Amino acid sequence: MHDYRRIADRIAADITAGRLRPGERLPPQRKFARRHGIAASTAERAYGELVRRGLVVGEVGRGTFVRAGVPVRPGKGLIEDAGAPVNLELNYPSAPGQSELLAGTLAPLLRPDLLTEALRPAAADGTPAAREAAAGLLATPGWRPDPDRILFTGNARQAVAAALASLVRPGGRVGVEELTYPVVKEIAGRLGITLVPLATDGDGLLPDVVAAAHRAAPLSALYVQPTLHNPTSVTMSAERRRRLARAVTDLDLPVVEDRIWSFLAEADDPLAALAPALTHVVDGLSKRVAPGLTVGFLVVPRPRTEAVADAVRSGGWSAGRFALEAGTGWIADGTVARLVAAKRADAAHRQRLLAECLDGFAVRSDPRAYYGWWQLPAPWRAETFTAAAAALGIALTPGPSFAVGPHRTPDAVRLGLASAPVPDLERALRALAGLAASRSDR
Numbered sequence: 001m002h003d004y005r006r007i008a009d010r011i012a013a014d015i016t017a018g019r020l021r022p023g024e025r026l027p028p029q030r031k032f033a034r035r036h037g038i039a040a041s042t043a044e045r046a047y048g049e050l051v052r053r054g055l056v057v058g059e060v061g062r063g064t065f066v067r068a069g070v071p072v073r074p075g076k077g078l079i080e081d082a083g084a085p086v087n088l089e090l091n092y093p094s095a096p097g098q099s100e101l102l103a104g105t106l107a108p109l110l111r112p113d114l115l116t117e118a119l120r121p122a123a124a125d126g127t128p129a130a131r132e133a134a135a136g137l138l139a140t141p142g143w144r145p146d147p148d149r150i151l152f153t154g155n156a157r158q159a160v161a162a163a164l165a166s167l168v169r170p171g172g173r174v175g176v177e178e179l180t181y182p183v184v185k186e187i188a189g190r191l192g193i194t195l196v197p198l199a200t201d202g203d204g205l206l207p208d209v210v211a212a213a214h215r216a217a218p219l220s221a222l223y224v225q226p227t228l229h230n231p232t233s234v235t236m237s238a239e240r241r242r243r244l245a246r247a248v249t250d251l252d253l254p255v256v257e258d259r260i261w262s263f264l265a266e267a268d269d270p271l272a273a274l275a276p277a278l279t280h281v282v283d284g285l286s287k288r289v290a291p292g293l294t295v296g297f298l299v300v301p302r303p304r305t306e307a308v309a310d311a312v313r314s315g316g317w318s319a320g321r322f323a324l325e326a327g328t329g330w331i332a333d334g335t336v337a338r339l340v341a342a343k344r345a346d347a348a349h350r351q352r353l354l355a356e357c358l359d360g361f362a363v364r365s366d367p368r369a370y371y372g373w374w375q376l377p378a379p380w381r382a383e384t385f386t387a388a389a390a391a392l393g394i395a396l397t398p399g400p401s402f403a404v405g406p407h408r409t410p411d412a413v414r415l416g417l418a419s420a421p422v423p424d425l426e427r428a429l430r431a432l433a434g435l436a437a438s439r440s441d442r
Helices: 002-019 029-036 039-050 097-110 112-118 128-138 156-167 180-191 207-216 239-250 302-314 321-332 334-355 382-391 424-440
Strands: 056-059 063-066 150-153 173-177 194-198 221-224 255-258 279-284 296-301 362-364 371-375 412-416
Touching: 002 039, 029 039, 029 239, 029 279, 056 128, 063 382, 097 321, 097 334, 112 321, 128 150, 128 296, 128 321, 150 302, 156 180, 156 221, 156 255, 156 279, 156 296, 156 302, 156 371, 173 207, 180 194, 194 207, 207 239, 321 334, 382 412, 382 424
Parallel strands: 173 194, 173 221, 221 255, 255 279
Antiparallel strands: 056 063, 150 296, 279 296, 362 371, 371 412
16 A cells, blocks of 8 residues: 555655756656556545645646746756846836935924824825825826725725625625736635626627626626736727626626726726716725835725725725825825836836747737736646746746636736846846747647
8 A cells, every 4th residue: 555645755856856847747647656556546645745735736637737936956947047036926116216206205204293193093084185185196087086985995905805895795796807816816715705707808898798697697796907907908998998887887786996007008087987886996006106105095986985984994904094194295296196107118118128028929918018918839838837937037927827717727927027127027038938939849
């Protein structure tokens, strides 16, 4: 009788020693069992133990692969080592001179008399000055939110959580784009919400699909990213927004509209301009300014202000008063506007670099976005490519992280362009291009 744990130990030793490399596929379980003279059930338990240890990952219908992040001996990379680690998974933009620009507004808050007040908890509706500043910041050519309908959270993620918590009971169903922000999947899990993947095309979410899903089993809400969708960077046309607004109005379906990246697109109006009685707009300062001292914004339909404020308070998602005062000052004195202008220019520069380095590959993006969606060339798969990139010191987000439902595993990766210094970004993109072209035998 064979101990499956000892078998798992031997495979783990091969992985640690680099004899099995990140991205490499293990033999099918039955083939492994025959080769080693063990029962198929023992092989299954050994593979399960490796999954439990985080050393391998199983892809439905495709097999079991050595994971990213597993130690690899020097010299075992798939192509020449890319050098120092480069993170294309995190995606927080920073403008030159940003810290110095922000420091000027923070200085007055450090006076003892003002600091005492700034360190108190903030109310869900902030202050009149904060609401006016946020209304001006979020305004578009065809829409300006009513300041009295603006609430504040610690960040945009908390704003999403508060909106969903106020709209959906545990066990409820929320429609989302078939590829969606991974944090929404985590929030849904914590709130006991079921996410329903909805089909999209090159213009975004399909209104007819929303209506069909709602008729099949009622949805409690819809979460959508109409502008610079993460990860695909698709932006809905004005006509598609009108059709979607008509659909949710006919269905009386509440909407949570995530506009966290919309500051990069200058002139598009939110769904809230077309369906104001149903749309909860989420935005924040983490991308415009910095993630370390940020505020989330929630613009809610007037009858729902108190219900959403209750969700903010009960969830512990209120903004800190210091961050709220700082953010209000940065908006009022033009700091945020200057940072936005710099980041728009920076994103455009990085997009040109992406187009140059990955010329000839199927990368879907927008010249204004800080990310790209790379449909990998056959026969690469998302998990194996991510693992191979990790062996080169390059962190990526595999496509399945964005997929809703266990059966969709897109052979794509998201390239976050914002965080890495430009020279490191270029080096990493060229290394990834070489990697993608080098493994035609996979």
